[in-house]
Amino acid sequence: MKKVPILLFFLTANFLFLCAQPKYYEKSIRWQYLHNGWNIFEESNNTYLITGSNRDTFSQWNAYSCLINSQGEIDSVFQHNLPTGFGSTCNNGIKVEYGYVLSGVVNHNENPISAQCYVVQIAPDGSLIDTVWVGMQYSQSNCITRTPDGGYLLGGYSRQPTEFSRRPYLVRLNADMEVVWDSTYIIPTVGFGLGYFTELIADTTNNSYYALSIASYQPYDLVWLHLDDTGTILDHRVFPSTPYDWPTNTASISIWGEAMIRAKDGDFVLSISEIQLDDPIGCYLLKLSPDGDTVRWKKKIDTIGYISKIHQLADSSFILGGSVSALQPDDISLQGAVAHVSKDGDVLWKRIYGGTENDYIYDFTPTSDGGYFCTGRIESNLPNGGANVYLLKTNCMGLLTEPQAAFSATMDTAALTASFQNLSEFVYPDSIDGGHFIWDFGDGAVSSEISPTHTYAQGGNYTVTLTALVCSDTSVFVQEVSTWAVGLPQMGMEGFAVYPNPAQDHLVVENHSLEKSATFVLYDVLGRQVLSFTPNNQSVVPIEHLPSGVYLYQFINPQKNVLQQGKVSVFR
Secondary structure (H helix, E strand, O other): OOEEEEOOOOOOOOHHHHOOOOOOEEEEEOOOOEEEEEEEEEOOOOEEEEEEEEEOOOOOOEEEEEEEEOOOOEEEEEEEOOOOOEEEEEEEEEEEOOEEEEEEEEEEOOEEEEEEEEEEEEOOOOOEEEEEEEEEEOEEEEEEEEOOOOOEEEEEEEOOOOOOOOEEEEEEEOOOOOEEEEEEOOOOOOOOOOEEEEEEEEEOOOOEEEEEEEEOOOOOEEEEEEEOOOOOEEEEEEEOOEOOEOOOOEOOEEEEEEEEEEOOOOOEEEEEEEEEOOOOOEEEEEEEOOOOOOEEEEEEEEOOEEEEEEEEOOOOOEEEEEEEOOOOOOOOOOEEEEEEEOOOOOEEEEEEOOOOOOEEEEEEEEOOOOOEEEEEEEOOOOOOOOEEEEEEEEOOOOOOOOOEOOEEEEEEOOOOEEEEEEOOEOOOOOOOOOOEEEEEOOOOOEEOOOOOEEEOOOOOEEEEEEEEEEOOEEEEEEEEEEOOOOOHHHHHOOOEEEEOOOEOOEEEEEEOOOOOOOEEEEEOOOOOEEEEEOOOOEEEEEOOOOOOEEEEEEEEOOOOOEEEEEEEEEOO
């Protein structure tokens, strides 16, 4: 029984990728000194719109919209600046039929307590359509949703002119951005009105709304509410905190929530954070029944962190985006994080990104290729006090890699059996959401094993193809195997030469061996034959028609045995 290693002579198709920009990456962009990337939206032409707020070192905050391409390169930036003395921040937004609507606050820089809800209407390219100040003075919008009649509901807080305390506040707008009603709330059973709204969900089946609110102040209570279209509270649930007892040093628990979605089964899924005296800030996922009356489950996601965005996948599992501390307990600097959890809230995987300073993921969008594009704020490796817009583009596993297929093969020539060793990288077949392999052995047989063996029915040369698939990414590696042992030991036969290497406009091919009838064959990186002839002792071959790149050559005798092979580069 003779086993012969089979030399790889077709290059992986991923060679072209090495010269291209990476599909996935982590980077930051800037055009001023301080930036927040609050929202990201995917456009149909493979571009993305980021909205947020920024300012130079000593200037006022203002809203902006930034259009970037799929590589995170800036196409255009629109600054939605207000007159001198006024600043604005828009930290939430929604996509509408004519573009986007952002909401936040506008304030007078000389009077910090003076503020008013602020709406910015922008076109798909980020250019400004209009700005509107709405609601009562001393108010701010933290969240926005569309109303069933095409208007808008803004949630946040309001203040009295003579006090600093925040009170939960809603303002209802029609499609023309005119105020229909607004209301400041005292949450029932909590007993007083301090707090603010953090999330709104419209229910088009009954013209009502669901909301999250923070009530009280130090410690916090989390309140889930159901409201009708006039803003009247229909129902509510309070997740109370434990009052802090100074004399006995009893621990105090504060609970607040940032994100909420309506799950496919009708339940509500909330991201909540809890803090207890001398304990870190734990972040959890909480699932409530449709009436908010029953806690289905509560699962801890991390010891220190915040969940800013929840997205449910087709299989009812969830993708979470936010920030956690990966350097605890000595340093609680936050880093960006993306996690995949099951439909029951169990963590399947969690990835940490960013540097050693505070880096945040505020929002992400699923991309058309099945991955995720995140934005936020990054402070790592920047001048003291500076912050850039954070960009993170990953595959469906939260990774920045693409698969690279490769394999080697050993042939048992007596049994006509090939043993294949899978040398692929970045596929993770044994992981949650991991990739898989498809083998085509060149004789009609296929396999999905990682490193299979295959017995051929008869001797011959076969083209074997390994395809590695991860998420929406594919890598193909092609290799020709021969069941014949004859000729293979002659791979190093002397008397052949190919030069110059690298070549520009011609190749010199020499055959001074005893195999005068050997054919010279040249292949491109995909294994396609681009040149074939029988050389003399010395033949000069023009190659001006060949693109720059790496090529593989072989000298083959009439019996189809490979006598010698190698690589040559064409460079201009």
